Amino acid sequence: MPKERKDMNIPVEKLPVGQENIAIVVSARATAAREGQTPHPNKKKRKDPNQPKQR
Amino acid sequence: MQIALVNPPRSNHDLAELGPPLGLLNLTRAAGDVGIEAGIVDFNLLWHTTPDLQIHFYERATELLLSTNARIYGFTSMAVDSHVSLELARRVKEANPRARTVLGGTHFSALAERIPHEYPWVDRVIPREGEGGLVDFAFACGVQPRAGSPKASTYSGVDLEQYFSVNPRRMVDVESARGCRFKCSFCYSPGHYPQRTSLDISRLIADLHELRDGGAKHFFLVDDNFLNEEERAIEVCAALEAASMDLTWHCYATLPQLSPRAVVAMAHAGCVAVFTGIDAVGKDSQRTYGKRFANSSEDSGRKIRLCLDHGIVPTCAFLVAPPSHPCGADSEQTVKAALSARVLGANIRLNILTQYPGTRLASDSGQPVEFDDYRVRVGLDAPAVIASNDYAAVLPELFPFHSRYVPSKEWRDFVQQVHCLFTLLYARTDELADRLQQDRPTKLFPIATQVLEEIGDLLRIDTLGRRQAEVIAFDSINILDQIAV
Numbered sequence: 001m002p003k004e005r006k007d008m009n010i011p012v013e014k015l016p017v018g019q020e021n022i023a024i025v026v027s028a029r030a031t032a033a034r035e036g037q038t039p040h041p042n043k044k045k046r047k048d049p050n051q052p053k054q055r
Numbered sequence: 056m057q058i059a060l061v062n063p064p065r066s067n068h069d070l071a072e073l074g075p076p077l078g079l080l081n082l083t084r085a086a087g088d089v090g091i092e093a094g095i096v097d098f099n100l101l102w103h104t105t106p107d108l109q110i111h112f113y114e115r116a117t118e119l120l121l122s123t124n125a126r127i128y129g130f131t132s133m134a135v136d137s138h139v140s141l142e143l144a145r146r147v148k149e150a151n152p153r154a155r156t157v158l159g160g161t162h163f164s165a166l167a168e169r170i171p172h173e174y175p176w177v178d179r180v181i182p183r184e185g186e187g188g189l190v191d192f193a194f195a196c197g198v199q200p201r202a203g204s205p206k207a208s209t210y211s212g213v214d215l216e217q218y219f220s221v222n223p224r225r226m227v228d229v230e231s232a233r234g235c236r237f238k239c240s241f242c243y244s245p246g247h248y249p250q251r252t253s254l255d256i257s258r259l260i261a262d263l264h265e266l267r268d269g270g271a272k273h274f275f276l277v278d279d280n281f282l283n284e285e286e287r288a289i290e291v292c293a294a295l296e297a298a299s300m301d302l303t304w305h306c307y308a309t310l311p312q313l314s315p316r317a318v319v320a321m322a323h324a325g326c327v328a329v330f331t332g333i334d335a336v337g338k339d340s341q342r343t344y345g346k347r348f349a350n351s352s353e354d355s356g357r358k359i360r361l362c363l364d365h366g367i368v369p370t371c372a373f374l375v376a377p378p379s380h381p382c383g384a385d386s387e388q389t390v391k392a393a394l395s396a397r398v399l400g401a402n403i404r405l406n407i408l409t410q411y412p413g414t415r416l417a418s419d420s421g422q423p424v425e426f427d428d429y430r431v432r433v434g435l436d437a438p439a440v441i442a443s444n445d446y447a448a449v450l451p452e453l454f455p456f457h458s459r460y461v462p463s464k465e466w467r468d469f470v471q472q473v474h475c476l477f478t479l480l481y482a483r484t485d486e487l488a489d490r491l492q493q494d495r496p497t498k499l500f501p502i503a504t505q506v507l508e509e510i511g512d513l514l515r516i517d518t519l520g521r522r523q524a525e526v527i528a529f530d531s532i533n534i535l536d537q538i539a540v
Contacts, residue, residue: 008398008484012526017068017518018436019405019477 057198058086058093058189059125063132063139064102064112068519069436070222073099077228077277078131078160078185080209085186090200091193093129096120098139102438103221112440117146126198129189131160134411135431135456138446141174148176155196159185161243165413166453173450183247184233209262215269225272231259231291235279237309239334240345240415241374241408244279253287256294267300273327274304281321281329282312289317292324303327310348313358313369322365329362332372334406336392337385344374344382344416352395359399371396372404377461377469380408390476390499391491397480398488405477407434407470409455420460426451427459430470433513433521468504471513475503478522483529505532 060079066072079095086093098116102108108115120128120143128147130140140163144156158170159181167180181188206212210227219225234248263274282288295304305328306321313331321329333355335344349355355371362369373393376382393403407430410417426448431437435456447457459466476499479487490497507513509528513521 008400008488009486010481010484012478012482012522015478015481015522016071016436017522019434019474 056094087206276306292320295324370402
């Protein structure tokens with residue numbers, strides 16, 4: 001089990017009613033961000049796509 | 056209009072993906088190109104904007120269809136809603152015997168030989184891609200081209216604001232290619248698109264400019280697998296980036312093809328999410344489904360991190376089968392893999408195995424099926440008219456979402472367990488992950504069983520209250536201390 005993140009729980013009211021529809025489950029955090037709400041406290045800052053992670 | 060193309064209602068509460076039906080729009084464009092006037096009656100939209108439809112669906116829908124005075128009525132489906140198309144076609148034909156009825160789309164296409172025999176009011180099923188078949192059928196029915204210019208674009212004439220008023224994401228579907236390089240046994244795509252085709256990139260960009268000017272903010276690139284060919288995908292991404300349209304997008308892509316180069320190009324082009332079907336976890340599942348993407352959790356984790364590092368949120372889908380199915384023994388391992396993906400920051404889907412007619416999986420299965428609508432009522436966000444399917448009671452093998460392939464009690468228990476696990480994997484990710492990290496052998500399905508014993512049959516709880524009830528039950532009983540297997 002990966003150990004990188006904590007506080008991943010998403011409020012239950014953000015979950016879709018169904019789970020097998022063709023539609024993709026949309027990130028609740030992304031939804032909140034789109035709607036101008038407070039983002040999830042652990043939301044990682046989006047990196048500049050011009051700077052891919054070095055491996 | 057000369058041809059009315061009909062989309063059944065499908066979404067009830069979850070509207071994040073609701074948008075104009077691209078497949079039907081492609082048909083209207085193909086008809087328009089030869090001077091035939093085709094229009095769309097989208098009940099998936101009207102269900103939300105016309106309240107009367109929710110009360111007297113079949114009566115009002117039939118009235119609306121007849122009011123178009125179409126010569127031909129074409130119906131599509133996404134499998135779960137196919138009975139609605141069949142019933143609307145029956146009613147239209149009964150009221151207007153001179154009208155011609157035609158079915159298309161992946162599900163009806165797979166049943167092309169049986170449908171005219173079982174449902175004699177259907178005049179034709181057009182298999183596979185429907186553009187050419189519909190036009191040929193229209194001419195065969197005596198439809199005469201009318202003077203006028205062909206449609207300027209796929210989306211011309213669509214009232215986008217109606218859709219955006221229902222789905223504030225302002226999302227539209229577009230495509231750059233059809234077909235998938237993989238031939239997974241459970242999937243409709245290999246049969247529906249035996250040959251892969253690439254569509255004109257400049258036309259895609261032109262459509263997107265029009266859609267952006269019409270108020271769209273996000274698009275779903277619905278190609279079966281955007282990364283079929285990396286060079287082609289890079290080319291599409293470069294065109295999107297050069298167009299600078301300030302649109303975000305998401306797509307389907309297969310896990311092995313999510314290379315650093317592809318992911319960087321997608322991120323540059325505005326991609327913010329990717330749907331990837333990991334599906335098969337465990338040897339039995341990988342062999343049966345013909346899909347071996349989850350070779351190691353480390354490899355899957357690397358791909359997930361790669362996407363997230365570039366601002367692309369992956370949604371990883373997993374197939375789970377009930378205990379007595381040959382792949383059922385893999386379900387526990389599969390759900391644990393889904394939890395691992397969640398912990399890394401991916402979205403997940405837990406899909407109960409569906410045996411689509413005509414797929415290799417269904418053909419090899421040989422398992423008898425029986426009518427059962429429990430899954431639709433509990434696991435799907437389905438309008439009432441979708442949940443009720445009298446046709447499936449007669450021929451359940453034609454309706455994979457309204458039938459089961461294991462005994463009734465096993466099916467009901469499994470559907471509820473998967474519903475509960477989906478809730479807990481999202482809403483109680485940390486608690487479940489902590490438990491598994493403590494190296495104490497823990498199984499997830501027994502946790503769901505205990506939660507469900509606490510709250511009773513999910514069907515007795517209001518649709519919108521089920522996930523809350525599961526979380527409350529989980530929190531109220533100290534499950535994690537009790538269950539150690």
